Amino acid sequence: MFFITVIGLYYDKRLRNVSGLLFGLLWMMLHAYLYQNSWQLNNIKTNTxxxxxxxxxxxxxxxxxxxxxxxxxxxxxxxxxxxxxxxxxxxxxxxxxxxxxxxxxxxxxxxxxxxxxxxxxxxxxxxxxxxxxxxxxxxxxxxxxxxxxxxxxxxxxxxxxxxxxVVRQQLYNRYVRLLPPGPVSALLPALSFGERSRISQDMWQVLQRSGTSHLMAISGLHLGLVATGSFFAILWLLRNLPLTLLLPQKLALPLMSANLNKLAIGISLLITLFYAYLAGFSLPTQRALVMLFLYWGIRLAGGKLTLRRWLLIALFILTLLDPFSLFSASFWLSVYAVSCIFLLLWRFGDVFYLGDKRVKVIKSLLVIQLGLTLFMMPVTALFFHQVSLASFLANIIAVPYMSLICIPLSLLSALSLFFSDALASFFIALAWQSLEFLWAYLAWLSGQDWALIDLSQSQVYYLCVILALISCGCFLSPSSWGGWRLLAGQCYCFLQRGILRLTRMQAAGLLVLAGLFITGFSLSGLNTGSQPVRGREPGIIPWQVYVLDVGQGLAVIIQKGKHAILYDTGAAYPGGFNLAQSVILPFLQYQGLSGLDKVIISHSDNDHAGGLPLLKSSIVINEILANDPVLEGRGICLQGHDFNWQGLHFAMLWPPDIKGEANDDSCVIRVSDGVHSLLLTGDISRKVESQLLSHLGHSQVLIAPHHGSKSSSRQEFINRVSPRYVIFSAGYLNRWQMPSEEVLARYQKVEAKVFTTAASGMLKLDFSDSGIHIQQYRQDLWPFWFAN
Incomplete structure (x- = not known):
């Protein structure tokens, strides 16, 4: 019924756009329903x-x-x-x-x-x-x-x-066996089969810092090269080979009389399709394949499409085939990159079409690469909170070098497997050597201190504003902006001829925008320092507590302005997964924090201290408080060793001394601003809770002991603390079933509001004059169904 309504709306010109919107909404909702209810549609209850x-x-x-x-x-x-x-x-x-x-x-x-x-x-x-x-x-x-x-x-x-x-697996197994030793060999399966799991973390760092990670995903660049190269190669063969001598007359004569261009297009599409198969038809490959088949299909049919309509139709087909591709950052990055290229072709066409042929190629490469580097910055910053300043210098060499040498050799090395391993080994050696030269350059470039800058969320917004202003200068028509031109063919200047020739009205407009921009900078500084804002009555200076979602573990950040203390670090696992790397460091970067004033380790269990070594090697930590000497702390956490920090009082309540009992040696701290307080308890048991009763008072917020296990949170302890809010840091459907139902029932007796990181994600607590305000990541900060 809904589809019929949509079709009916389409035939009314006034409501045609609405029908498209409704169709897209219905299509996405249908796929979301099928995904969300995949078990129920099979008559299976999720909780079983x-x-x-x-x-x-x-x-x-x-x-x-x-x-x-x-x-x-x-x-x-x-x-x-x-x-x-x-x-x-x-x-x-x-x-x-x-x-x-x-x-x-x-x-x-x-x-x-x-x-x-x-x-x-x-x-x-x-x-x-x-x-x-x-x-x-x-x-x-x-x-x-x-x-x-x-x-x-x-x-x-x-x-x-x-x-x-399948054939792909068989070819991949043979290919891997032929690879020479050395780290660069990990790049060859990525370029030939789209398999990037062999690339080490250190190599990814080089690619990220140099802004060349996109070259390791088989996408539009790779498939476009294969399609174009195979088209011209096949066209040359059809025109120059003596087909009557090589083929039976029944086949040769139809080929000679056929439209060779169309025949070459058809064969090149088959070769490109096979390359996409080797790549596993990944989502980037599918996007490129759809765009390529649409373009060549229109050419074969003798039709014409504007670039804008071609892009829109391709996006419609992609969304129709897989609506969930919209959840991928690579989708938006690729669409945005293609759109930028089209805009550059439209706005600076004279650079591409005028002048000597060789000069045009160089100018075109410079314009496109410089334009992409500039205009991709805000999008990459939004997704990754970092910008590669080395991207232009890396890609201006890497893109043509890989396009002409590395990618063709990699594809030939994979195709050669159909003939002999010896031939494949020959092309693998050539591809490996070509990548060795390029990798040396990228490694040197990424090693520069300025290669990559990390951005906080506010800095990302400022960058977007700056580049939006530059975009206005580059892309608005000459009649409205006095003829701003981009001459990227000249290396000495990106914006040329018109950047300073503004009318008074244009200059005034830019001054207004600059004023708004500076005002934004000024406003961003309010309430971020440790000094109260002038003009208000003295009171509690706002501070925040973030209980990070680290699964079955604990990591709590106490922040005031641009200063922060971390209590516990989450776990690190032998397989390489580290909560400090995946959660804590990205969060600090997001908040614009370059280091920590203190790190306090409650005790030495992996789920509380596993991330400490990586943190120590990654950021500046002024002081580490830990009772286990293995953790190499510069201080200890013992009863009575209180300290003040940024106007907050940290009362060390436990342990009185170190007894070698891991959980019961947990560092228990009460953080207070004089009005509000937070109690951090580590993994203490009921025995310690009993001994702590005389040292405890009311705390509005409690991080529940030992993730809510049955061995902790006795009723006397809960009554003594009488928390208004209790937070359990526990893994989703963990094998220990924490927090236990018994423990939850005890907290409900004192009418405490319960939160779990498994259900809420990260929890943000704002302490201020107006009280305590709690935000849940899944429900309040990022409340979208596809992420929850």
Whole structure:
């Protein structure tokens, strides 16, 4: 019925735009409903999935990532991570197949793309950590259509049902075996098969700092090169080879009489399609493929499309095929980059079409690369809170070099596998050597101190305003802006001829905009320092507490102005995942904090102290308070060692001395501004709670002891603290079932309002004259269904 209404609206010219909007809304809602209710549509209750062994049967649908990332006892642990399309659950066929993300520790065999298995697994619905400035794993899972995550159990033993893994997997296995040793070899599978898991974290740092990460994703640049190169190569072959001698007459004569241009286009599309298959039809590859097929299809049909209409139709098709691609940063980055190129072609066409041919090529390259570098800055800053200043110098060399040398050699090395391993090894060696030269340059460039700058959220907004003003100068028509021109062909100047020739009205307008910009800077400084704002009555200087979502662990940031103290760091795991890197450092960057005044470690358990080594090597920490000497603290946290910081009083309540009892040696601190207070308790047990009763008073906010386990939060302790708000930092559907129902019931007796990081994500607490204001990340700060 709704679709019929939309179609009816389309035929009314006045409501045509509304019909398009309604259709898009309906299409997205339909896919969202199917995703959100994927288990219910299979008559399965979501709450029956977690905490129980499930028997899955299905197929591996991506190239598994096989690594030796963890340790089980003293033995190195092989780990496989892969996406698994489930068609049977507990021996019952599903109405609609679903995709789950699985981890297989100590895998006896390495799963391969296309193989079918029966696994016993433990899994839970798709979920991710939710913090300001951090990567949204839950959005990524939705973007990949993954509805659950879990791990494979050894008992009952996994059963391989079919071993017919696909051509792509076979080629990839052979390709990897031929790779020479050395870090640069990790780039070749990324360029040939779209498999980037072999690229190390250090190499990603080089790519990010140099602004060349986009070259490692098979997308428009790569497919465009393959399509264009294969088109001209095939056209040359058709025109110059003696077809009558090489082919039977029945085939040669039709080829000679055919439209060679169209024939070359068709064959080049097939080659490009195969390259996309090697890349696994990833979302960036699909986007490029749709745009390419649309363009060549129109050419084959003899039609014409303006660039704008071509882009809009391509975006419509992409959204129709996969609405969830809108959740991906790469989607918006690629669309924005293509739009910028079109704008540059429109606004500075004379640079591309006038002059000597070789000079035109150089000028065009400079204009496009300089324009992209400039106009991509606000978008990359919005998504990643950082900007690569080395991007222009890196890409002006890397893009043409890879386009002409590295990418063609990488593709030839993969295609050569159809003929012989020796031929493939030859092209792999050439591609490897070409990448060695480029990598040396990128590594040198990324090593410069100025290569990358991190931005806080406010700085991102300022950057967007500045570049919006520059965009106005570049793209508004000459009649309205006095002929601003961009001459990127001349390296000495980006804005040329007209930048200073403004009318009085234009100059006045810019002065007004500059005034607003400066005012924004001034306003941003209010209430960020430790001094009260003039003109108001003395009172509580606002301060904030952030209980970060670090899963089954704890990390609390106490911030006042541009100063902060961190209580606990979350966990670090043998596989390489570190909460300090994934949560704490991005949050500090988001807040514009370059360091910490103090880090206080409650006790040495991994879920509270695991991230400390990485933090110490990444940022400036003025002082570390830790009772375990292994943590190399510069101070200790003992009863009576109180201190004042930025007008706040930190009362050290526990322990009186160190007894070597990990949880019960937890550093208990009461933070107070004289009116409001926060109690941090670590992992203390009931025994310590009893001993603390005489030292405790009322605290409005309590970080619950030991994540809400049954071994803590006795009723006498709760009554003594009498918190108004209690916060549990615990993992989503964790195996220990924390916080326990018993503990929750005890807090409800004192009418405390309960929050859990698993449900709320990061919690922000504002302490001020008006009281305590709490914001939940999932419900208040980022309340979008695709991220929650």
């Amino acid at each position: 999935l977690a905490g129980k062994t499930q028997l899955l049967q299905g197929e591996v649908v991506n190239l598994p990532v096989n690594s030796s990332g963890g340790y089980a006892g003293d033995n190195k642990q092989d780990i496989s991570r892969f996406n698994f399309r489930v068609d049977r659950l507990n021996q019952k066929p599903l109405n609609l197949s679903v995709i789950v993300r699985l981890r297989w520790d100590q895998a006896k065999v390495k799963p391969e793309l296309g193989q079918k298995y029966r696994f016993a697994v433990r899994m839970k619905p798709a979920h991710g950590l939710a913090n300001s400035g951090g990567f949204s794993y839950q959005t990524w899972l939705r973007y990949k259509h993954i509805v659950a995550t879990g791990y494979v159990l050894d008992e009952p033993e996994p059963v391989l049902l079919t071993d017919n893994f």
